[in-house]
Amino acid sequence: MRAVVFSEYVPPEKAEVKIVDDPLPGPNDVVIDVKAAGVGFVDGLIVQGLYQVKPPLPFTPGGEIAGVVADVGPEVKTLKPGDRVMTLAPSGGFAEKAKVRAVGCVPLPEQLAFEAAAGFTVAYCTGLYGLKDQGNLKKGESLLVLGAAGGVGLAAIDIAKTLGARVIAAASTDEKRALCVAQGADETIDYTKDGWRQEIKSMTDGHGVDLVYDPVGGDQSELALRSLGHGGRHLVIGFASGTIPRIPLNLPLLKRCRIVGVDWGGWMREDPARNIPILTQLMDWVAEGELKPPAGQAYSLDQAGFAMRDLLDRKVVGKAIVTP
Ligand SMILES: NC(=O)c1ccc[n+]([C@@H]2O[C@H](COP(=O)([O-])OP(=O)(O)OC[C@H]3O[C@@H](n4cnc5c(N)ncnc54)[C@H](OP(=O)(O)O)[C@@H]3O)[C@@H](O)[C@H]2O)c1
Secondary structure, eight states: OEEEEBSSOOOGGGOEEEEOOOOOOOTTEEEEEEEEEEEOHHHHHHTTTOSSOOOOSSBOOOOEEEEEEEEEOTTOOSOOTTOEEEEEOSSOOSBSEEEEEGGGOEEOOTTSOHHHHTTTHHHHHHHHIIIIIITOOOTTOEEEETTTTSHHHHHHHHHHHHTTOEEEEEESSHHHHHHHHHHTOSEEEETTSTTHHHHHHHHTTTSOEEEEEESOOTHHHHHHHHTEEEEEEEEEOOOTTSOOOOOOTHHHHHHTOEEEEOOHHHHHHHOGGGGHHHHHHHHHHHHTTSOOOOOOEEEOGGGHHHHHHHHHTTOOSSOEEEOO
8 A cells, every 4th residue: 555654754745655565453453444634733743753742763644534444353343344434543544544443433424524524533622622621611702713724723613603602713814714704703803913902802892702712822822812801711722833922920810811721632641531522522513513524625645745844834724634
């Protein structure tokens, strides 16, 4: 089969596609014909050895996998060839086939296409855990989403609308802002222009927003925190800007607001079972048509390195996926 292989930690555009042996399932594994694999911001860091997790070399990146079960190990009773599934794996998704643990595979409802499923698990689980469990978002509250046209941002818009919130989406280009509106955002702002805080103030009758969802960091974080109303919550999701901001601690005091760290991955790895209600709720909403996960921007296997590069360079509109 063909697979993207990194034999050393190098910039993502140096990715090589090689012919390697087809994987065989162990007793509790399945082999998936990969139809789509999500590209996360972290993939572009992992392949360079710049992330806290360093996979042993050589390796095939790609942890969010959607496809069809092709083969099952002898102990696997819950899945059979032909089943449509999605799963999270440590790596291996940017390939024609991937060997994964059967226990982590989630059957896909018919409403979820492979191209949407590949970007679903991380973004949507982070969104529901962040907005509801950590942010206590309630119907009628207002939410400002930074980096709103990215994979994590679009999921936050979709979930917040399902929870009945009013969503203000911040993104850098007209094309990205249009995508946010298509996903359900009520209003948008261009947060690359000075004075956007004033816009938020006007949009909220001077009160400020109830919640900020912040996967961007950098200079925008403090401005977003200053846009909160009293009792607001600022959810720290990530630092796509590459800069971890330092926040003056008088701000949460004066605003009587909370800064809340949202590390869905760490929380889930501590005890994977506690993510089951989150994923079940999300799957129910998908089946009921409440959520509309967007199909990602597709790259071929040969373009997988450029997908990671484009993500790092802020060029992707929506979620990036690799479709082998
Ligand atoms: N806490 C968690 O559990 C969790 C889970 C998943 C992901 N994350 C983190 O969340 C962040 C976003 O992930 P994602 O998959 O949504 O990434 P993404 O699809 O690349 O979106 C990130 C967005 O950030 C904005 N951005 C602002 N400055 C940027 C810069 N200098 N370079 C690149 N993008 C920039 C871009 O929007 P504009 O161009 O519109 O500004 C972009 O759309 C990452 O840091 C990731 O590690 C955290």
